[in-house]
Amino acid sequence: MPDNQAAVLSRLADCLGPGGLLTDPDQIAPYCRDWRSLFHGTALAVMRPADATALSEALRICAAAGIRIDIVPQGGNTGLCGGATPSGSGVNIVVSFARMNTIGEVDATDGTMIVDAGVTLAAAQDAAAAAGMVLPLSIAAEGSAQIGGVLATNAGGSKALRYGSARELVAGIEAICVDGTPLNLLRSLRKDNTGYALRQLLVGSEGTLALITRARLKLRPALTAREIALCALPDDASVLRLFRIFQQHAGDVLEAFEYISGVAMDLALTEVEGLNFPFSERAPCYVLLELASRQKDLRDTLEAALEEALETETVVDAVLAENMTQAEALWRLREEQSEAQRLAGASIKHDISVPVPAVPTLLTQATAACAAIMPDVRIAPFGHVGDGNIHFNLVQPAEMEGATFLRDGKALTDAIHRVVHDLDGSFSAEHGVGQLKTDMMETWRGGAELALMRRIKEAFDPAGRLNPGKVLPPA
Amino acid sequence: MPDNQAAVLSRLADCLGPGGLLTDPDQIAPYCRDWRSLFHGTALAVMRPADATALSEALRICAAAGIRIDIVPQGGNTGLCGGATPSGSGVNIVVSFARMNTIGEVDATDGTMIVDAGVTLAAAQDAAAAAGMVLPLSIAAEGSAQIGGVLATNAGGSKALRYGSARELVAGIEAICVDGTPLNLLRSLRKDNTGYALRQLLVGSEGTLALITRARLKLRPALTAREIALCALPDDASVLRLFRIFQQHAGDVLEAFEYISGVAMDLALTEVEGLNFPFSERAPCYVLLELASRQKDLRDTLEAALEEALETETVVDAVLAENMTQAEALWRLREEQSEAQRLAGASIKHDISVPVPAVPTLLTQATAACAAIMPDVRIAPFGHVGDGNIHFNLVQPAEMEGATFLRDGKALTDAIHRVVHDLDGSFSAEHGVGQLKTDMMETWRGGAELALMRRIKEAFDPAGRLNPGKVLPPA
Incomplete structure (x- = not known):
């Protein structure tokens, strides 16, 4: 290590x-790869500041170091696109927020709670629940994912249908610019039209504009009535018709509307032990839905909607959860999808979204395109169909080597993305761009849009030292 | 007019x-003042493009003119802060969107509708209603206010409590940069994490970053059950307790929670003809609230909440609307507040917000501060207390000249703003900064926040030619 780098690290150690x-290389190693081990980089050091003041001072030291030091913020390191993994440039310092994990008191009247960036999403949910409130944001990685990363990536999940993604659930943010300047946007104002929407801009910027250190999260009053049903459908086109029926009967209380393709369900029942399939026959596809409110007659609402769906042959069968155990059993059929695909071998995941009315077209066209390229690939889509967000995942043919499948996978991915692009969709609905998908930005978000993003990046980080190589492709 | 200006106008006339x-000066005059006639400016011309393509071309002509031409977008010209009024610089051209007023079809499955910037909010509401949907944004000026201006100012209103302000109701935006470059962000994706939140940034930027030409608005399914009640309360502190009771009983269906001070109610009953006061005695203050859902037992929910409020002496009396006529009569007591204050003489308005839990403190301290300065001023606050947004309005003493009152009003305004600032509030909850309040930005949003806003402005509009003098104070 050059002397000047060593001198900076020494000053940082004193400061922190x-x-x-x-x-120590062994201690740093886990921070230098993403959790899927798709990306590996190097770091001069990992900063673990105890609070925002220490982080601010440390960033000032880096900015004034006289040598280039790039800053890579990292939360729970559960991201799927390498957005928190350092590059191999040799000048990265990773910032870990693990020690910044204070949870403030729930203010029930304000309907908010302040938490540090390093608090896990699950811990924040628990704190809200202990006060009789709900933080209505739920993702698979919530046990490890930290609030800072959840906001930096604008996390979504199955409840976004009703409550929006992370951006909609943030009432305030505290951040630090790459030069160490603090930015206090924590004030709890439900209405405040005094200038540009900096808070909304920071959410979803994947740590490329500023480092989020605290957030004021919006909570909801807990709901007392909840109904869960699994529907078996005759075809993908019926999924949209069922969505319309539920919008009309229960649009204001619809909490989840999740699609599971027949292939995905079959895979789960084959691969995962202990699942209970509640129907006598397999169906072409399924929808798991959840209603929640305070109304006593919520079951009536559900039954009226299902009656119309059965009468119009929009669904061929439906089962209602009669208790929490049954509800959890139904949800497991959806939640074990990723695990089922992992057990079935190599898989290629596509986190895509299209306008909701285009979902059946997406399913039909992308399935046909993949089957034409590799007839025995297992096409197992599932996901948040009420948001137009399908995890269009492909599982290797049973008889193929996983490595062969992954090697030939690019043609499949390209074919799916062509369908999505033609439907004016997104190549990253929930997971962000990170370093995995920057090469798609020019084609999908190019022209004036990307040009403005570059200028915004420059406005926040003129030297490009904050999480370089993420979100924006090289100019 | 210099020759080169005349040449540019000639090219623009051909283009448009x-x-x-x-x-024609007479035709231009109405565009050169705001509707309260607080601000007056001049314009070389008013452009009335028929569509976005013509506007884009016209902006290219202005950008390439070789002389400075500033662009001032103007919607329905109902803003309260002069944000759409040209300056007196002599180089302004106003853009009117009146001819861009196409309403697209409602897509019920997608839950969205595309409208041109020049469509009035009321027309957009009507189009949604005709399709059995609701555009849940309502403001006093909705008959004249245009969607472009509604979004540019991130309009709020009384339903923001449940549905959010304009920013939350926009699914997509089409805009044009000041140099004529189009920016298409209209795609209808409920989840899309591919780069920075340009759409959210444009909303609320008051026409200083780009010109909004079209928007895709989010609609909600129409609700079938609605309950309206007016409550009489013993004191301001009880307002918060009542809010908590309703959050607990009906947090997911609470559509409006509006405060009316005793003074404001008395003024309305004195000044406005035809109002029906439903209680036998006047009270210190009132709350008008509305619940809406699809549940058949919504009345039970309302009655249970009111029962708790009466038992705990949080309210002293309450009246429930038994039909639409009664509902409208109750809402008139709230909606006629501005008219009552106008009839009572000169008034000074403050569109402020504080964290919801701080509302009683705001009312107490701001009232005391004003009374200390001018003992007989009529302090008549009302507003969206569920959002912490109070229109803390002052009406002239009955025996004073209006002009005298307005002349001495600055001390009152300063006193109120000091209280709001100490409570970490906002000097503009709903109405924006415009040119009326730019001098407050340095004190309230200065430092890193304002510095970043300036750099964002520069990223979109390097020459500062788009709506100059609005939002940001002179550097």
Whole structure:
């Protein structure tokens, strides 16, 4: 290590105190790869500031170092696109928020709660629940994912249908610019039209504009009535018709509307032990739906909607959860999808979205395109169909080597993305761009849009030292 | 007019076609003042493009003119802060969107509708209603206010409590940069994490970053059950307790929670003819609330909440609307507040917000501060207390000249703003900054926040030619 780098690290160690700076290669290694091990980089050190003041001072030291030091913020390191993994440039310092994990009191009247960036989403949910409130944001990685990363990536999940993604659930943000300047946008104002929407801009910027250190999260009053049903459908086109029926009967209380393709369901029942399939026959596809409110007659609402769906042959069968155990059993059929696909071998995932009315077209066209390329590939889509967000995942043919499948997978991915692009959709509905998908930005978001994003990046980070190589492709 | 200006206007007239460019001083005059006549400016011309393509071309002509031409977008010209009024610089051209007023079809499955910038909010509401949907945004000026201006100012209103302000109701935006470059962000994706939140940034930027030409608005399914009640309360502190009771009983169906001070109610009953006061005695303050859902037992929910409020002496009396006529009569007591204050003489308005839990403190402290300065001023606050947004309005003492009152009003305004600032509130909850309040930005949003806003402005509009003098104070 050059002397000047060593000098900076020494100053950072002093600034951050005991346990505040990791430089031991073994200790640093876990921060230098993403959790899928798709990306590997290097870091001069990992900063673990105890609070925002220490982080601000450390960033000032880096900015004034006289040598280039790039800053890579990292939360729970559960991202799927390498957005928190350092590059191999040799000048990265990772910032870990693990020690910034204070949960403030729930203010029930304000309907908010302040948490540090390093608090896990699950811990924040638990704190809200302990106060009789709900933080209505739920993702698979919530046990490890930290609030800072959840906001930086504008996390979605199955409840976004009703409550919106992370951006809609943030009432305030505290952040630090790459030069160490603090930015306090924590004030709790439900209406405030005094200038540009900096808070909304920081959410979803994947740590490329500023480092989020705290957030004021919006909570909802807990709901007392909840109904869960699994429907078996005759075809993909019926999914939209069922969605319309539920919008009309229960549009204001619809909490989840999740699609499971027949192939995906079959895979789960084959691969995952202990699942209970509630119908006597398999169906072409399924919808798992959940209603929640305070109304006593919520079951009536559900039954009226299902009656119309059965009468119009929009669904061929439906089962209602009669208790929490049954509800959990139904949800497991959806939640075990990723695990089922993992057990079935190599898979290629596509986190795509299209306008909701285009979902059946997407399913039909993308399935046909994939089957034409590789007839025995297992096409197992599932996902948040009420948001137009399908995880259009492909599982290797049973008789093929996983590595062969992955090697030939690019043609499949390209074919799916062509369908999505033609439907004016998105190549990343929930997971962000990170470093995995920057090469798609020019084609999908190019022209004036990408040009403005580059200028915004420059406005926040003129030297390009904050999480370089993420979101925006090289100019 | 210099020759080069005349040459540019000639090219613009050709580009915009018949009726597309106004240069007659009499025709231009209405565009050069705001509707309260607080601000007056000048314009070389008013452009009335027939569509976005014509506007884009016209903006290219202005950008390439070789002389400075500033662009001032103007919607229905109902803004309260002069944000759409040209300056007196002599180089302004106003853009009117009146001819861009196409309403697209409602897509019920997608839950959206595309409208041109020049469509009035009321017309957009009507189109949604005709399709059995609701555009849940309502403001006093909705008959004249145009969607472009509604979005540019991130309009709020009384339903923001449940549905959010304009920013939350926009699924897509089409805009044009000041140099004529089109920016298509209309795609209808409920989840899309591919780069920075340009759409959210444009909403609320008051026409200083780009010109909004079309929007895709989010609609909601129409609700079938509605309950309206007016409550009489013993004191301001009880307002918060009542809010908590309703959050607990009906947090998911609470559509409006509006405060009316005793003074404001008395003024309305004195000044406005035909109002029906439903209680036998006047009270210190009132709350008008509305619940809406599809549940058949919504009345039970309302009655249970009111029962708790009466038992705990949080309210002293309450009246429920038994039909639409009664509902409208109750709402008139709230909606006629501005008219009552106008009839009572000169008034000074403050569109402020604070965290919801701080509302009683705001009312107490701001009232005391004003009374100390001018003991007989009529302090008549009302507003969206569920959003922490109070229109803290002052009406002239009955025996004073209006002009005298307005002349001495600055001390009152300063006193109110000091209270709001200490409570970490906002000097503009709903109405924006415009040119009326730019001098407050440095004190309230200064430092890193304002610096970033300036750099964002520069990213979109390097020459500062788009609506100059609005939002940001002179550097």
